[in-house]
Amino acid sequence: DTGVSQDPRHKITKRGQNVTFRCDPISEHNRLYWYRQTLGQGPEFLTYFQNEAQLEKSRLLSDRFSAERPKGSFSTLEIQRTEQGDSAMYLCASSIGQGFEQFFGPGTRLTVL
């Protein structure tokens, strides 16, 4: 399958722990996006990369959230000191060129106890 993949698909953690999610975009897609989706809401844009450069990060929810894409291929999203309010589905999307069609992965569902 050559679609966007995310790992893990589910993560349960205790409040205060750090978690890291991985996203592998479609091969040769230069743009990679992270979103968060809570129950009953549409996805909320967090950040995005063009190759390895993070072009938008002002919408990351707090300084506990950070993302990297060190070699311009896969990306990681880290949440430090998790809180119960961080429980959500975290979506990754990738696109080629100017980003007019974003392909979404299946998401990582985070549950913070």
Place this chain on the structure above:
Amino acid sequence: AQSVTQLDSQVPVFEEAPVELRCNYSSSVSVYLFWYVQYPNQGLQLLLKYLSGSTLVKGINGFEAEFNKSQTSFHLRKPSVHISDTAEYFCAVSEYMYSGGGADGLTFGKGTHLIIQP
């Protein structure tokens, strides 16, 4: 900053009837408009997009949408729905990035749950 309003959280429709899902947006700059569909237990899939040109755009599965700049709307329509169209539908907008070109991250509405009744 842009925003998207989907006025209906749920739309029940009988099978083979027409449907319209409403979407209004606000933005101070040029925008790109999208409709995504999320089937149960599946990821988001692009239905159609408006970038420029003809205001009537056609997408997959018989859906179409019309961009109305004066009313800042991008309503989704299908002339005859099928049971398999049961899903969550999201309208989304992206602003043009003057610095790097192309689309910024998407701003989504809250979604409309389309329920097809036999």
